[in-house]
Amino acid sequence: MLPWMVICALLCVYHAGAACPAGCECSEAALTVKCVSKDLQHIPSGIPGYTRNLFITGNQINRIGTESFKGLVNVTTLSLSNNRISQIESNTFADLRSLRSLDLSGNQLAIIHPEAFSAPSRTLRDLNLSRSLYNHTAVKDLAASLRLSALSSLQGLDLSGNGLIYLPDYIFSHLGSLRRLQLANNSLVALHNGTFASLERLEELDLTLNAFRTFREEALREFDRLPWARLHLGLNPYTCTCGIEPFAAWLNESRARVADAERLVCAFPAAMRNTSILGVSDVPLGCHRAGQGPDLALQTSYVFLGIVLGFVGLMFLFVLYLNRKGIKKRIYDMRDACREVWEGYHYRYEIDSDPRLSHVSSSADV
Structure with missing residues (x-):
C-alpha cells in the first residue's frame, strides 16, 4: 500500500510541475503564478486555471490581445508592470471575469484600442497606468478607451x-464610481471646465508635483464640484503675483479639504519664495483692487486702441498728401461741372421769366 501512495504523490508533484509554464513559478496553495524577469516575449500559455494572482513583470512583451488571457476566469489581481507593452487591443481582458486589480505601470503604451479595458462583469476596481503612456497621442486613446470600456x-x-501636459475634456465623465485619482508627477498647467465632471464620489485627488502656477477661478469651480474629495496640491511652482489672489482666498476658505494646505508656498518671484500661500492676502502685491483705481488691463487696452487709431489717421493723411494733385484736379473738375449745370439752370430761368420770349417758348413747344 505504501509504495502506491508514494507513486501517487510523485505523480501529483509531476503533474503540478508540468502545469506551470516555463519561466514561471506556480503556487496552488497561494493561488499565485509569478513570471518575473524571464525575458518573455509574450504572455505564456498554460497558466493554471486556479490562478487568482498573476504577476508577469519585467519581461519583453510588446503587445497583448484577446488571446493573451484565455480561460483565466478566476484571476482577480493581474500585474503586467515593466514589460515594455506598447499596444493593448480591444477586449484584451474580456475573459478575466473576476478581475479587480490591473497594474500596467512602467510600460510604453502608444496604442490603446477602444474597449481595451472592458470586461463583461465590470468587476475592475483599480487600474494603475502610472509611468505607462508613451506619448501624448496615447492620452487621446486612453480618453476614448475610458469612455467606451464600461468602467x-x-x-x-x-x-x-506620465508627463501629462493637459487632460482631454470630460476624460473621466464615465467613471462615476471613482474614489481615488492620482495625477501626481505630471506637467499639468491648468484645469478646465468639465475636467472632473461626474466625479461626485471622489474621495482623493492628488495633483502634487505638476506645473501649476496658480489655480484660476475655472479650476476652483472644478474643485468645488468635488464635495467629498481630499485634495493634495503641494510641490507646484506657484507664482505669487496678482493672479494668485483668488486661489489664496479660496485656500483660506477651503483649507480643511486640502491635505497639504499649510505646506503650499510661493516659488516665484524670488522676493516671495517660501511665503505661505495662506498668508499671501496679507502681503502687498501691488495689485489694483475693485474700487481702488482703474483696471490696468482696461487702461492698456485704451492706450493700444489710441495708438492704432492714431496710426490709421497718419496713414490716411499720408495717402491724401501723395494724391494731392489728383485730388485737386478732381475738385476743379467737379467745380466746373457744377458751374455749367448752374449756368444752364440760370439761362432757362431767364427765358421762362421774360414775357417777351414766352411766345417763342410756346411756339417751340408746338
Whole structure:
C-alpha cells in the first residue's frame, strides 16, 4: 500500500510541475503564478486555471490581445508592470471575469484600442497606468478607451508620472464610481471646465508635483464640484503675483479639504519664495483692487486702441498728401461741372421769366 501512495504523490508533484509554464513559478496553495524577469516575449500559455494572482513583470512583451488571457476566469489581481507593452487591443481582458486589480505601470503604451479595458462583469476596481503612456497621442486613446470600456465600477485610477501636459475634456465623465485619482508627477498647467465632471464620489485627488502656477477661478469651480474629495496640491511652482489672489482666498476658505494646505508656498518671484500661500492676502502685491483705481488691463487696452487709431489717421493723411494733385484736379473738375449745370439752370430761368420770349417758348413747344 505504501509504495502506491508514494507513486501517487510523485505523480501529483509531476503533474503540478508540468502545469506551470516555463519561466514561471506556480503556487496552488497561494493561488499565485509569478513570471518575473524571464525575458518573455509574450504572455505564456498554460497558466493554471486556479490562478487568482498573476504577476508577469519585467519581461519583453510588446503587445497583448484577446488571446493573451484565455480561460483565466478566476484571476482577480493581474500585474503586467515593466514589460515594455506598447499596444493593448480591444477586449484584451474580456475573459478575466473576476478581475479587480490591473497594474500596467512602467510600460510604453502608444496604442490603446477602444474597449481595451472592458470586461463583461465590470468587476475592475483599480487600474494603475502610472509611468505607462508613451506619448501624448496615447492620452487621446486612453480618453476614448475610458469612455467606451464600461468602467462604471472603477474606484481607483493612477495616471501619475506620465508627463501629462493637459487632460482631454470630460476624460473621466464615465467613471462615476471613482474614489481615488492620482495625477501626481505630471506637467499639468491648468484645469478646465468639465475636467472632473461626474466625479461626485471622489474621495482623493492628488495633483502634487505638476506645473501649476496658480489655480484660476475655472479650476476652483472644478474643485468645488468635488464635495467629498481630499485634495493634495503641494510641490507646484506657484507664482505669487496678482493672479494668485483668488486661489489664496479660496485656500483660506477651503483649507480643511486640502491635505497639504499649510505646506503650499510661493516659488516665484524670488522676493516671495517660501511665503505661505495662506498668508499671501496679507502681503502687498501691488495689485489694483475693485474700487481702488482703474483696471490696468482696461487702461492698456485704451492706450493700444489710441495708438492704432492714431496710426490709421497718419496713414490716411499720408495717402491724401501723395494724391494731392489728383485730388485737386478732381475738385476743379467737379467745380466746373457744377458751374455749367448752374449756368444752364440760370439761362432757362431767364427765358421762362421774360414775357417777351414766352411766345417763342410756346411756339417751340408746338
